[in-house]
Amino acid sequence: MGLQVGIVGLPNSGKTTLFNLLTKSCAEVAGHPFSTITPNRGVVEVPDKRLEILAQILRPPRIVQATVEFVDVAGLVEGASKGEGLGNQFLSHIRAVDAVVEVLRFFMDVNVPHVTGEIHPVRDKDIVDTELLLADLEVAERRLEKLSDLLRKTKNEKLVEEREVLERCVEHLSRGIPLRDVDFSPKERDLLKPYQFITAKPILYVANLDEGELSRKLFERVEKEFREKNLVLIPVWAKLEGELAELEEEERQAFLQEFGVSGFGFLRVVEEAYRLLGLITFYTYGDKELRAWEVLRGTKAPRAASKVHTDMEKGFIRAEVVHFNDLVACGSLERAREEGKVRFEGKDYEIQDGDIVYFRFTPPR
Ligand SMILES: Nc1nc2c(ncn2[C@@H]2O[C@H](COP(=O)(O)OP(=O)(O)OP(=O)(O)O)[C@@H](O)[C@H]2O)c(=O)[nH]1
Ligand SMILES: [Mg+2]
Incomplete structure (x- = not known):
C-alpha cells in the first residue's frame, strides 16, 4: 500500500481541479460550492528519475513505480463542526491518510464565487484549520467521556494513561494548537494512533494561483508569512496546468517559460509530501520486475522487506545491497559485484535512500 494524502480546503478553492491534475482523473469540477459530495480517490505514480536510469541498466x-493515493473530499466552511455546509462528517474519509494537503484559493476569477465573498487565503487557512481542530476536539472529547464512564466502573492503568494524554490533546486543541505541534513522547503517540487525529498529520499548503499579476503578488506576500512560521506553501496553477497537460511537450515548455514557471507545480506536491513525511525510496529487483518502494527514513532491513512480503520479514536472512550511485558508476550488476559494491547486510541495517536491495529469506514451510 502506497502513501495516502487527503485534500482539504474551502469550497471552490480548486481541490477537485488539483485532484484531477494529480491523478489524471476527470472528477466533476464546478463553479458552485459543494460540487464534490462523495469523495474522489485516485492513485498517482511517483515520478522517479532514478527508476528510469535503473531500468536502462x-x-x-x-517497472513498478511507488504510488500515492489522493482523497479529495467536500469543502469545509466556517461552522462545519456545527453542521454548516455539509458539516464535517466527511472528514472521516481523511482520518486514515498519512498527510494532508490544504488548498488555498489565490485565483481571482469573478465567475467562481468565494464562500466569504473575498479572496483572502490567510483567513481561509484560519477557517479550515480551525474546523480541523474542532473535528479533532470532538473526537477527543467524545472518547474522554467514554473513558471516564469506563474508569468509574473499572481500574485500568492503561486507560488512565490514555485519559491523561487525551486530556492534554483537549487542552491544546482548545487553545488552537494542532497536535502535530505538541511534544508527545513515543509512548503517548502510540496511544493516540488509533484516533487518527487530523491535526497530528503533517500538512502541506497549496496555493492555487491564476496567471495574473494580482495572484502572483498575493502569493509572494503570503509565502513569506508562511515561511516565517515554518509552513510549506507550494504554488500551483491548477486550472492552467490542467490545460497545459494536454499540449505537446515543446508547446508546454514555451508556455511555462512565458509564465516564468520552471515546471509543473503539482509535481512538487508529491515531492514535498514525501519530504514532509521523511520518506525515502529503495528498489527491489528480480526476474519479474524492478520496483520502487517508500519507507520512513531509519527503517531497518527486515521491516523494509515486509513491504514486499510479510514472509520476507519473518524468514529474513540478509539483504544484498548496492547503492544507486555505485551501480550507475559500475554500469552493471555484474561489475558492481566484481568491484565489491554489493554488500551483505544484516537485520540491523538501516535502508538508505537509493539502495537497490535483494532480500534473502527462508520461505515458510
Ligand atoms: N480561474 C481559475 N479557476 C479555477 C482554478 N482552479 C479551479 N478553478 C475553478 O473553480 C471552480 C471550482 O473548482 P473545483 O476544483 O470544483 O473546486 P473544489 O475545491 O473541488 O470545490 P468543492 O468540491 O465544491 O468544494 C471551477 O469552476 C474551476 O474551474 C484556477 O486555478 N483558476
Ligand atoms: Mg470538489
Whole structure:
C-alpha cells in the first residue's frame, strides 16, 4: 500500500481541479460550492528519475513505480463542526491518510464565487484549520467521556494513561494548537494512533494561483508569512496546468517559460509530501520486475522487506545491497559485484535512500 494524502480546503478553492491534475482523473469540477459530495480517490505514480536510469541498466521485464493515493473530499466552511455546509462528517474519509494537503484559493476569477465573498487565503487557512481542530476536539472529547464512564466502573492503568494524554490533546486543541505541534513522547503517540487525529498529520499548503499579476503578488506576500512560521506553501496553477497537460511537450515548455514557471507545480506536491513525511525510496529487483518502494527514513532491513512480503520479514536472512550511485558508476550488476559494491547486510541495517536491495529469506514451510 502506497502513501495516502487527503485534500482539504474551502469550497471552490480548486481541490477537485488539483485532484484531477494529480491523478489524471476527470472528477466533476464546478463553479458552485459543494460540487464534490462523495469523495474522489485516485492513485498517482511517483515520478522517479532514478527508476528510469535503473531500468536502462537492469532492463527488467516490468517497472513498478511507488504510488500515492489522493482523497479529495467536500469543502469545509466556517461552522462545519456545527453542521454548516455539509458539516464535517466527511472528514472521516481523511482520518486514515498519512498527510494532508490544504488548498488555498489565490485565483481571482469573478465567475467562481468565494464562500466569504473575498479572496483572502490567510483567513481561509484560519477557517479550515480551525474546523480541523474542532473535528479533532470532538473526537477527543467524545472518547474522554467514554473513558471516564469506563474508569468509574473499572481500574485500568492503561486507560488512565490514555485519559491523561487525551486530556492534554483537549487542552491544546482548545487553545488552537494542532497536535502535530505538541511534544508527545513515543509512548503517548502510540496511544493516540488509533484516533487518527487530523491535526497530528503533517500538512502541506497549496496555493492555487491564476496567471495574473494580482495572484502572483498575493502569493509572494503570503509565502513569506508562511515561511516565517515554518509552513510549506507550494504554488500551483491548477486550472492552467490542467490545460497545459494536454499540449505537446515543446508547446508546454514555451508556455511555462512565458509564465516564468520552471515546471509543473503539482509535481512538487508529491515531492514535498514525501519530504514532509521523511520518506525515502529503495528498489527491489528480480526476474519479474524492478520496483520502487517508500519507507520512513531509519527503517531497518527486515521491516523494509515486509513491504514486499510479510514472509520476507519473518524468514529474513540478509539483504544484498548496492547503492544507486555505485551501480550507475559500475554500469552493471555484474561489475558492481566484481568491484565489491554489493554488500551483505544484516537485520540491523538501516535502508538508505537509493539502495537497490535483494532480500534473502527462508520461505515458510
Ligand atoms: N480561474 C481559475 N479557476 C479555477 C482554478 N482552479 C479551479 N478553478 C475553478 O473553480 C471552480 C471550482 O473548482 P473545483 O476544483 O470544483 O473546486 P473544489 O475545491 O473541488 O470545490 P468543492 O468540491 O465544491 O468544494 C471551477 O469552476 C474551476 O474551474 C484556477 O486555478 N483558476
Ligand atoms: Mg470538489
